[in-house]
Amino acid sequence: DSGVTQTPKHLITATGQRVTLRCSPRSGDLSVYWYQQSLDQGLQFLIQYYNGEERAKGNILERFSAQQFPDLHSELNLSSLELGDSALYFCASSVTGGMNQPQHFGDGTRLSIL
Amino acid sequence: GQQLNQSPQSMFIQEGEDVSMNCTSSSIFNTWLWYKQDPGEGPVLLIALYKAGELTSNGRLTAQFGITRKDSFLNISASIPSDVGIYFCAGPPDNAGNMLTFGGGTRLMVKP
Numbered sequence: 487d488s489g490v491t492q493t494p495k496h497l498i499t500a501t502g503q504r505v506t507l508r509c510s511p512r513s514g515d516l517s518v519y520w521y522q523q524s525l526d527q528g529l530q531f532l533i534q535y536y537n538g539e540e541r542a543k544g545n546i547l548e549r550f551s552a553q554q555f556p557d558l559h560s561e562l563n564l565s566s567l568e569l570g571d572s573a574l575y576f577c578a579s580s581v582t583g584g585m586n587q588p589q590h591f592g593d594g595t596r597l598s599i600l
Numbered sequence: 601g602q603q604l605n606q607s608p609q610s611m612f613i614q615e616g617e618d619v620s621m622n623c624t625s626s627s628i629f630n631t632w633l634w635y636k637q638d639p640g641e642g643p644v645l646l647i648a649l650y651k652a653g654e655l656t657s658n659g660r661l662t663a664q665f666g667i668t669r670k671d672s673f674l675n676i677s678a679s680i681p682s683d684v685g686i687y688f689c690a691g692p693p694d695n696a697g698n699m700l701t702f703g704g705g706t707r708l709m710v711k712p
Contacts, residue, residue, distance in 0.1 A: 488642065488644065490642070492642075519700070528702055528703075528704050528705065529643070529688065529690075529702040530702075531699045531700055531701070534699070542699055544699055576642050576643070578642075586630060586631045586650060586692070588633055588645045588648045589633075589645075589700060590645060591635075591642030591643045591644070592642050593640070593641050593642045594641075594642050
């Protein structure tokens with residue numbers, strides 16, 4: 487158990503809809519990361535937050551947004567969903583978000599778009 | 601973007617055999633991380649390497665940070681069925697801030 491909690495575990499929805507994925511980092515970790523894992527693209531970094539503020543941005547679509555709240559949990563919002571958004575979405579956390587710190591992953595949310 | 605080339609893509613070995621896999625990049629890395637992912641779960645950190653030339657073990661796993669800082673190796677000795685899974689290398693490229701780049705993974709299958 488990594489200590490990172492993601493909900494829901496599975497999500498099935500339709501094209502055009504909007505969903506929110508939730509992540510609680512490990513106790514004591516201030517930084518949260520979001521990744522997308524699909525069969526053809528592998529694990530892709532989306533965005534990082536540290537103590538409530540955005541710190542780094544990767545290949546995140548404009549239809550996607552995220553935030554980190556004062557209690558350090560984070561939410562990833564995906565809107566105008568397309569079939570290609572079907573993937574596993576992982577959250578990871580680290581203590582301060584420094585470049586050399588290992589990241590610990592949750593078990594992911596599997597998003598299926600019908 | 602930055603790319604990590606991991607090889608082999610898959611391996612099918614007999615229980616008890618040793619396993620070697622590697623990860624190479626055209627960019628310099630300051631940290632190399634090795635993760636294992638089981639079906640339906642998130643990647644789990646196995647070993648973290650922080651210095652060129654560093655050799656670190658975790659049980660039957662040994663990983664090395666290449667001297668050029670552009671590659672890393674993971675060895676598993678005396679494989680067992682529970683070693684089955686996908687192994688990923690990852691790291692923050694020198695000029696990419698805090699972003700972790702992942703290799704494409706090595707899928708390991710172990711025959712009892």
